[in-house]
Amino acid sequence: MFPDLRRDVAMPIVGSLALFGMLVGSGLLFAALQGGRASGNLVTAMFIDAIMVVGLQIYIGNTGVFSFGHIGFGAIAGYAFALFAIDPVDKATRIAGAPWGLADVSVSPFVATLIALVITLAVAAVIGLGLARSGAESGAVAATVITLALLFVTHEVARSWVSVTGGERAGLTFGIGKILDSRWPIYVALLGSIIVARLFAQSRAGRLAKAAREDNLAARAMGVNPISQQTIALLLSVAVVAVGSSLRVYDIGSVLPGLFFFDYTLLTLVMLVVGGRNSVTGAVLGVAVITTVREVARRLGSDGYEFFGIGLEAAPLGWVFREGLPRVVLGLAMLGFMIWRSDGLISDWELDGWLWRKIRPPEAAPEVPAAIASDPEAKLVADGIVVDFGGFRAMDNASMVASGGEIVGLIGPNGAGKTTLVNVITGMVEPSGGSVSLAGKDLTAAPSYKIARSGLVRTFQNLRLFSLLTVRENVETSALVAQQHGSGKKLPTVDELIVAAGLWEHRHRRASELDYGNSRRLELARAAALGPTFLLLDEPTSGMSDSESLDMIEQVRTMASMVGAGILVIDHDLNFITGICHRIYCLDQGAVIADGSPSEIQADPQVQAAYLGISAPA
Amino acid sequence: MLGLTTKYGSISAVRDVSLSVGEGEVVGLIGPNGAGKTTMLGTIAGLLEPTSGTVRFEGNDVSGYSPDKMLKAGLALVPEHRRIFTDLTVVENLKVGGITVGSAERSSLLDEMADLFPVLREKWDTPAGYLSGGEAQQLAIARALMSKPRLLMMDEPSLGLAPVLVDLVFELIQSLRDQGRTLLIVEQNATRMLQVADRAYVLRSGEMVAEGSGTELLERSDLFDTFVGGTSS
Amino acid sequence: MTELVQNLIDGLGRGSIYALLALGVAVVFGVMHLLNFAHGELITVSGYVAYALFNQGWSWFLVAPLIVVVAIITSLVIERLAFSLVRGASDFTLVLTSFGIHFLVSAIFIMSVGARVKTFSEPGWIANTFAVGPINVEVFDVVVIGVTIVTLLATVVILQKTMFGLALRAAAADFDTARLMGIDSNKVIRGAFALSGALAGIAGVFWLMRAGNTAPSSGISPMIKAVLAALIGGLGSLKGAVIGGLALGVAEVVLRSQLPGEAAALTEAVVFAMIALLFIFRPQGIISVSHAERV
Structure with a gap:
């Protein structure tokens, strides 16, 4: 790839x-x-x-x-x-x-x-x-x-x-x-x-x-x-x-000194943003366009202007067409593009990318590969996690364990601290107490990119895709990281993951063009491409209908088994959670109030109380 | 008094739902995290725009109004997480809430709030950032009342509060109800909500799955399952 | 010691002007998250209007208040014609829009009145000094510091005691919630630009008095000072902007008097380098305004 x-x-x-x-x-x-x-x-x-x-x-x-x-x-x-x-x-x-x-x-x-x-x-x-x-x-x-x-x-x-x-x-x-x-x-x-x-x-x-x-x-x-x-x-x-x-x-x-100061900064920036700052083709195009426009403005501004033989003796509208005109045009170009087209003329279009799309050989969808084994000894342990936000204790001595390959659910009412726990595990929130480790390796408060490379990879509740990149480029990003920093596990290819996520026909589309369900699936594929020991999924079915979330169960299972990963999943939907999890932890007010098998959790009066707000029996 | 029908594009949390609130009614909107409750309130308050559908208030079509126009039309929202202005003092927060009423009326409303919320009266000149969670929630509600809304909406008023304070919030809702105010409240604390609501809607995964009076819904034995979607397996 | 006090007074005089400019930048940043690189152009425009009025035989006493009015109007016009069209856009777009305006205004002056510097006479008293013991105090510095104190007090009163000030502070703290409370976003943003223009106008009077001239590029220097002072203080913090302005003024004067020989000419370079260092080690400026990211 x-x-x-x-x-x-x-x-x-x-x-x-x-x-x-x-x-x-x-x-x-x-x-x-x-x-x-x-x-x-x-x-x-x-x-x-x-x-x-x-x-x-x-x-x-x-x-x-x-x-x-x-x-x-x-x-x-x-x-x-x-x-x-x-x-x-x-x-x-x-x-x-x-x-x-x-x-x-x-x-x-x-x-x-x-x-x-x-x-x-x-x-x-x-x-x-x-x-x-x-x-x-x-x-x-x-x-x-x-x-x-x-x-x-x-x-x-x-x-x-x-x-x-x-x-x-x-x-x-x-x-x-x-x-x-x-x-x-x-x-x-x-x-x-x-x-x-x-x-x-x-x-x-x-x-x-x-x-x-x-x-x-x-x-x-x-x-x-x-x-x-x-x-x-x-x-x-x-x-x-x-x-x-x-x-x-x-x-x-x-x-x-004036040769490399504001004027030249403006000129080069205008050229860059007019063409499209995210593309080399755009940069070159911007240079050509702005040079042309500026030259025309300059000639219009000088008396007796002419352009390819067409011209007038003296400039009409003398108060407009005069010496400072090119600068005014540059200023207007900058403003106009920022207001009406801030991505520039061609945004991130590249000439060679376009040519490649014309001539690339046809691609066949690969088969979804078989599952690979996971190491049950690779335990994810969060122990006695405490998080204080200002005076507010968001996480109060919460502990959880997941063995490699296991699918563990994390449920609880809004504000219970589920996302905070995932944030702590993935290094995005620093805990005031407690520790996180994976397979015996301490990862407490390590930088999040190191945690990801160590095998804990997450998705986000509010979708964070690389929106201008294509579906395939999104998945490739994590595959590139896995290539360099991976565990040496034999991982499925990018295309195999895209097929497994059901996104094959969308592989060349931008992530921003996907609908909601496909965006969620892409996040999943992107996370799986890193070959994690655990996938941490934050509300993968949020905003999905019942039937969609049932489909999601299969997809999550397949993707995780393809890369041999265990799962820690947050969800509010018990259909989903009971359908997929081996064990469930229920959080309320930042603490673990129950854990057990899905049926145990469903019958637990404390869990019902936390959800429905009935005062829990003391 | 309030009628809402909305339809959102596929990238949104709420699909095809409608609800209504009558004058003097306390209506609950309950459902699990991610059901789309906040999206609905945001739409009614003018923070979000529905793909299609209308919001009607007191017979007028108010769809697409900006939040400040909605407020002037008589709809106020106590946002999720309270969103009080922490750098402003308690009384300044209240004054901001009453920015749309005249200054004479504002000071009489301030007196009214002082009576209604004695806790706040004691901390009048304290920056709101120093308030406890319960006090902050009271401030958020008082701030919304300062605009003399004819419909008051609250988004998760009990969120993140200790159990004692949750009691306090529901007592407050009860007393607002006794004053004859019209309320539309999003809550996750379903049982407590149903105890104070005249009517309630249950929203799940962007769809209305149940509707009825508070007592009716409370008596339904499958409430927990309806709520979190568990199929008792 | 004497030299230090002398420098301090000079520095505060200079810094007061920066503080007023920076405060204007901070007020606008608060409600719109816009780092306004066009702020200096308020002084350019005021300068040309002042020049035109001096040619008509007007005196500083009449021109000074008009400069403030012109700055307010210019600020509002710029908001209307450009910034209102990019509200809520990305930081990249906002910064480049303001940079574009900065450039466009100076280009329009080059085109319409030419690039040459237009001079006018400074007020007669500007170079007067009086002695307090061993220290020579410039009358100008005293006036600047005095007017700045009055202006800052007036600003505090506006922000603390009026409904407009309250709306402005609420909008700066949480724009969406402020709208939910019935605050009209147009009004509060225009109000912020008007206040920012007024502050720039008052600073502009002193700036022009000292400079005694105006040119299309006159806006660059005040713009740099205003933006940097606001940044040093910590963007979004009004108190920080004032402190940043004063600190910048004092730092300039002290460095100029302390650096040896040819290096004194490099004062500004040293100040800029120090600012870069400050941001490397404290990216949020002196006073930080936190923005927690929700994931």
Whole structure:
């Protein structure tokens, strides 16, 4: 299943080549038709912008973390490149007094780019640690602030550290005739960055990052540690941005503080969100669209404008069509897309994904494999769990045991603490007392992704699927984790699980398009794909009709036996619970008030009392 | 007085249900966790929109009203988990509840609440976050009464309370009933609810499975099974 | 010691302006979860209106109150034209919308009046100082601190004693429940923007007095200060925003006087770096407003 060399390697490269070809082809065609230096420069700038925007996409698109300060990395790279690449003769006029002999250094532009890359990556590693520490996740404010601060810091340093950067007025400038005189380095960098972005998106790290983007909590519950994927995404993204920035400085021939500040941040972000931030194709498309629109606005804004021979002597509506127009258009584009189409023109559509769907070989549904044995000695033990929320004791010395392969039910009225117990077992709530262990291994308050990898995998009461990903991608996410961290148990394939869940015909649909019952089944399949020792199911039949929940019994049984897992299931529906469980625990007010076989539990007056609210006999 | 028929899409907890409440009636809506009770109250209060169906109140179609318009129409909801404003003081919570009435009326209502809930009177200027569970529930109910609703809805008023406090909540419901108020109450504590209700509906898995007067339902021996869906095997 | 007191007064003067701006950001964040990067544009717009009025021969005494009015109106207009359309959208959308407005406003000024800085004269008394023992106190700082104290007190009264303030606090604490209590979401959000605009207007008067000019990019600096101060304090906490603003002002002044040689020019960079560090080790800011996640 993964990596599927054709789907995850060959097609992305083909798609990248096609994207590259289309962007470069249309740019060159435009330049040839228009002629003149200006249009050539415009096209060059567009290619460089494309490198930057693809770089941004690698991080923002895959992780959903909103980095405001990526252009700050660009500033570091740009200045580093300029400091090393500019001839000492030309530096002498600006920054003769630079410390550490920087004024005398001279290396080739290629080496200077590498140096800029290394320096920028070092800074990125530090920032990455900071982001990890602050718990960056989709929409996290701290990440926005940290990256924004980076942008301000680089800008201020560039402005104020005059002896190295040349300050706000002079800056650093290449000598005449010593700037980039060929587009070849740009082509190589552009193609390289598109390929890197596409391959990353299809890679293990990219997929896990996207799962965490869709739902951080659910990803952690599936054994994903988002921090490591996000760090990889950040470093790759910054590397691309660093190369792009070096080329930008080399092409323009000078660097000033304003070159990598708000204006450029806005330009690149607009390009990214207009195309569609979740897709590399979208990023490239956004670059082309915004470059075109901006150029049209610029020409409309200058007197005597003309476009392919059509034009007027003087611009009409002189108060609108004038110099500042391109900026206004950019601002409007940002606003308009945010208000009416915040996912951009093509959302997460990818050229190579589309091509792959056209040409992939037909697939046959596999047979559902036989059950595999579970280890009865692998006991799940929760002992004396106490949870206090503020002054409220949600869990009061609750204990439970489940042997491997056993199906154990957890019932009780609303607010009894069932979900809290599952939250404690899976590491999402830290208990104030008590311990959790699996097969003798203590897991009390371990991070939830480690607990998941150790064999305790849960589903959620209020459905937490990776909604933009397809059904198959949802299941693949946990299969990828199992591949790397699994117990070595021989697990069914992703497709076998999808068939067992009855989702085969929906395998290519987005999780968000599934109806309620199928969403529940997908959650089950996704959890099973991790090959857990225990599946912890929180209200798997919530919102289902009686007949649906009877079907669910079979599905839960099949899935669990396919991966040799025991089950701990919360449900309110006694039909379901008595139909599937070997043993049941009944909770009330945070404590276990009864346990036993289904018929014992049903006859227990305390259980009836807890449900119906009759005062329990003392 | 209140009529509700709703139909939801497949992704929702409630399917095709209807219920009605007459003036001066205390109606219970009982059923297990996940039955869709909260969804129904949320729909009536305007927090959620049904896929189809209507909410009628005092002869007017109020479907699709925003929550503040519903309140102004005379429907108030005491939400699940009480949702009191913990940073605001007790009296400020009450004032927020009475934001739609005039200031003179508001102060007379405040006096009324002080009489009705002596516990709250003692803690008038305490931030509501410091109240105990029972006090907080009383505050939540008092806050809803501040808008002078003609129909008061409560979502799980006994949830998470110690048994003594559950008694207190039901006494309170009883006294509101004695005042002739119209109440629609979602409860999981079925027996207690049925003891105070004129009528009740049993909702399970998004469907109405039983309906009748409080005493009728109480006498049904299969109540527990109806309730949690156990087929006595 | 003398230097410290001197710095403290200067810092509080500067910080007061930041505090008013940050408070406006925090008020809006409270009801809408919007981190408003367009906040500085209220000062840009006010600056141009002030410039136009000065050209008509108006004096600061007449212009100052008008600046506040203009800021309130601008804030409401921006809410109506843009933010009301993205209510309840994702954080990503909200942040980029406000960033887009920030950019659009400055772009419109570049297009309509040009990128050049427009200067006007500062009030005559702005550079006056008086001596208290060994300390030189700027009249301007005293005025700023005084007006800020009065403004903050007035804000406290509005928030604590009026029904509007109560509605605002209730909506910030729990928007859905506030609606259930009959609070009209439109009114409370517009009220928040009006209050935020008024605070920005008062800060704007001082900002423009000190700057003595306005330009399309004038909004950037106050925006950065406002957003960062609100974040330092802990988003959503009004008290935190005020503390954050004052802390930012004092930190800037102290660092500028203490950093050696060329490094003093890097004051702002150092301050920003410190803020980044703060967020690495305390992502919720100084005063945390907890948001428990229900699973």
